[in-house]
Amino acid sequence: MFDLSINAFFMQLLTGLQMGSIYVLIALGLTLIFGTLGVVNFAHGALYLVAIYLAVSINDAMGFGMALVLVPTILFILGLAMERGLIQFFYNRPHTDQILVTFGLAIVIQELLKWVFGANNIPFAIPSWGNGIILMHEWFPFLEGFVVYPKWRMILVVVSIVTVSAVFALLHWTTFGLVIRAGMRDSEMLQFLGVNINRRFMIVFGLGSLIAGIAGVFGGPVTQVSPEVGMHLLVPSFLVVVIGGMGSLSGAVLAGILIGMAQSFTAYDINLSTIIIYLITVIVLLVRPRGLLGAKGVFE
Amino acid sequence: MTDVKSDKSNKSASGWSRRDVLKASSVGAVGAATPMFFTKNAWADGHDAIGNYPVKGSEVVFGFNVPQTGAYADEGADELRAYKLAVKHLNNGGGMLETLKPSKLTGNGVLGKKVTYVTGDTQTNADASRTSARRMIERDKVIMVTGGSSSGIAIAQQYLCHELGIIFMCGLTHSNDTTGKDKRRYGFRHFFNAHMTGKALAPVLSSEYGKDRRAFHLTADYSWGHTQQESMQQFTEAEGWATEGNIMTPLKTTDFSQYLAQVLNSDADVLVLNHYGANMVNSLTNAVNFGMRDMQKNGKNLEIVVPLYSRLMAKGAGSTNIDGVLGTSGWNWALQDEGSKVFVKAFTDEYGFPPSQAAHTCYVQTLLYANACEMAGTFYPPAVIKALEDFEFDGAGNGSTLYRGVDHQCIKSMLVMKGKSPSARTSDFDYLEVLQEVDRATADYDPSIFPGELGPYKPA
The missing domain is CATH 3.40.50.2300 (Response regulator)
Known part of the structure; x- marks a missing residue:
């Protein structure tokens, strides 16, 4: 039953925020790649999957600090290799081709990881500094009694905010970002001006993978480490991109939080909770086909 | 003028025309087929043909339908190991063949036929499990299907097997429905329930x-x-x-x-x-x-x-x-009864680590089916079903056990477990300790509390 007490509302709000944070981190890479390269990358969930398996392995062997450094780096390199080895050949192909090839790649990666690590969950230990709970009632005096929330999930929210801010800063306040944004508008013109836009697009793909790496390191202990996780997160993350507007970073953030909140506040009813994200998607697409903050004419 | 030739002109010297020969051949063929025609599906031991009965040739095929992909793939892999071990023991002796009582298993196959098997992947998905089971039944001619690591999948296969006249020995399924509202005459569950x-x-x-x-x-x-x-x-x-x-x-x-x-x-x-x-x-x-x-x-x-x-x-x-x-x-590899000990030893010798409870139930199910065939003296499904129903046995790891006839649920002892602390663990397989062994009488219940009908011995 829906609980309207202030404590219940606050807890569901926090939960929605942390669920949205994972969606945002995954959707950010998806929408960045689509916005710049025009590629619908269904293998992005698989990149997250690679990231959580790498993270749990490195964390167990060398500690969380090394996982934090190595996983995004490896994912960045993997992204570059993926773009050069496969994705670049599909830039000018229809979106259906892109979806088919990246979806196929996702399944291959998932089965490979299952073959190597097995189908069962691998426990991802939270580092000692992130373990424990935060006594929310000490921070928010309007709460009644004893209200706690896992520290790691709040760290995840902060990481998500920092990552989103860094990507925004990179795209809006650096020359690299300026060129990328110009390339998103008219890549042909940029090439006439002598800019090697392909190389920059390759880096953008690597950047999208790197964000999946960050999501994997911090999201792994929350989503857990098993072969199906990538696919489970891909659909809501893709819907986040669609609702926010294909290629819109701020749209992805807004939609991610919206979806997280919607799922959190409908958790008491499985039927409503299952359909809510699809319901929102249908309503948004009917009312505003280009998504909440999507550019006019893109997937409209 | 007429085109009609006289009868006489078509007769050979022997007095038989071509038409006479054809008529006689037809009558002879119908006459020769008459016993089979009027006793359709009847076979040498007097039973009707049901499912893939009768079993032809020197081998009998079992179908092991387990999740090889999907969320339960690791449990499926352990089930498959147990099934292969059961086949090995049925053909060559060893394992629980030494402890199961009463038993007519000899270690020389089943009813003089060598046991072989085919495997399928349920993908932890009801539709995929049905497709896989049907392929085993129709293409590979399996006499029995077993497996599953989820109740939804076990129930789906149980219904299919009942329709097709193939006995389904459930693997890991714990829902009350499997031997409750969805029980079927052709389905049997060794595992305990919710x-x-x-x-x-x-x-x-x-x-x-x-x-x-x-x-x-x-x-x-x-x-x-x-x-x-x-x-x-x-x-x-x-x-x-x-x-x-x-x-x-x-x-x-x-x-x-x-x-x-x-x-x-x-x-x-x-x-x-x-x-x-x-x-x-x-x-x-x-x-x-x-x-x-x-x-x-x-x-x-x-x-x-x-x-x-x-x-x-x-x-x-x-x-x-x-x-x-x-x-x-349902069971734990640390149990010290004779049946558990020989099974754990055989499994560990074969694979290098102890079996899971999923492996245990699948192994026992395979042996129980084979033993029921030996007891019935035939693979004829209704006779095998009757041999399994109300079968009392021991030496399979859960003490004295009854395969209850009215709902096909095994009534046996079970375990209350407690998670071990990291410091209490002795190996990578030692996560749970047995807090209490609940005896068969305590675990037993009145089967009439659940609705459902087993259905007929001969599928429609």
């Missing part, structure tokens, strides 16, 4: 945590989860507990935080996780992250209960998380 779990676990919970408790259930939204939740609620309420709430959670959920937040908002001081496999691993891990294992509610420690435990799940969740958590299992 009702037995509730019956065995509730008194232990009451004794460990007290009678004044409030439980909140998170429940996997499918057949097994529903019946597990109902049984746990029924038996814990009988112990005096109150039920604060129950939320159905989608099977594919990986992050349970939105549900756990609801639990925290309630007055519950016990969280019952009616989850299995990856679901349980994730929900328990999430609950621990929420600090629930160190929390107090209503002046008592907040406790977490996992009604159905398995070693693979415990390993997935990690021993820190399962330390002290109570649940039930």
Whole structure:
């Protein structure tokens, strides 16, 4: 039953925020790649999957600090290799081709990881500094009694905010970002001006993978480490991109939080909770086909 | 003029025309076929042809349909290991063939035929499991199908096998429905069920945590989860507990935080996780992250209960998380009865590690089917079914056991388990300790509490 007490509302709000944070981190890479390269990358969930398996392995062997450094780096390199080895050949192909090839790649990666690590969950230990709970009632005096929330999930929210801010800063306040944004508008013109836009697009793909790496390191202990996780997160993350507007970073953030909140506040009813994200998607697409903050004419 | 030739002109010197020869051949052929024609589907031992009976040739084929991909793939892999070991023992002797009593198994195959097998992948998906089972039955001509690591899948295969006249020996399925409302004449379950779990676990919970408790259930939204939740609620309420709430959670959920937040908002001081496999691993891990294992509610420690435990799940969740958590299992490799010891030794010699409870139930099911064929003296399914019904046996790891005839549920002892702390573990397979062995009489129940009909011995 829906609980309207202030404590219940606050807890569901926090939960929605942390669920949205994972969606945002995954959707950010998806929408960045689509916005710049025009590629619908269904293998992005698989990149997250690679990231959580790498993270749990490195964390167990060398500690969380090394996982934090190595996983995004490896994912960045993997992204570059993926773009050069496969994705670049599909830039000018229809979106259906892109979806088919990246979806196929996702399944291959998932089965490979299952073959190597097995189908069962691998426990991802939270580092000692992130373990424990935060006594929310000490921070928010309007709460009644004893209200706690896992520290790691709040760290995840902060990481998500920092990552989103860094990507925004990179795209809006650096020359690299300026060129990328110009390339998103008219890549042909940029090439006439002598800019090697392909190389920059390759880096953008690597950047999208790197964000999946960050999501994997911090999201792994929350989503857990098993072969199906990538696919489970891909659909809501893709819907986040669609609702926010294909290629819109701020749209992805807004939609991610919206979806997280919607799922959190409908958790008491499985039927409503299952359909809510699809319901929102249908309503948004009917009312505003280009998504909440999507550019006019893109997937409209 | 006429084109009609006289009869005489067509006759040969012997007096037979071509037409006479054709007529005589036809009459002869019909006459020769008459006994078979009027006794359609009848065979040498007097039984009708049902499913893939009669078995032709020197080999008999078993079908092992397990999840080789999907969420339960690791359990499926262990089941398959057990099935292969059972086939090895049926053909060459060894293992529980030495301890199962009564037994007509000789270690020379079944009814003089060498046992071979085919495997299929259920993908932990009902449609895929049906397709795979049908392929085994129609293409590979299996005489029996066994497997499954989920109740939904076991029930789906059980219905299909019943229609096609093939006996289905259930693998890992714990829903009350399998031998309750969805029971079928051609389906048999050795594993225990959710009702037995509730019956065995509730008194232990009451004794460990007290009678004044409030439980909140998170429940996997499918057949097994529903019946597990109902049984746990029924038996814990009988112990005096109150039920604060129950939320159905989608099977594919990986992050349970939105549900756990609801639990925290309630007055519950016990969280019952009616989850299995990856679901349980994730929900328990999430609950621990929420600090629930160190929390107090209503002046008592907040406790977490996992009604159905398995070693693979415990390993997935990690021993820190399962330390002290109570649940039930059908069997454990540490049991010291003769049947368990020979099985664990044979399995460990073959694969290098001890078997899971899924492996145990699948191994025993294969032997029980083979033994029933030997007892019946035929592969004819109705005769084999009758041999299995109300079969009393021992030496298979759960003490004296009855394969109850009215619902095809094995009535046997079971285990209440407790998660071991990291320091108490002795190996990578040692995650759970047996807290209590619940005897057969305690686990037994009146089968009429569940609806459903077994159906006829001969499929329509």
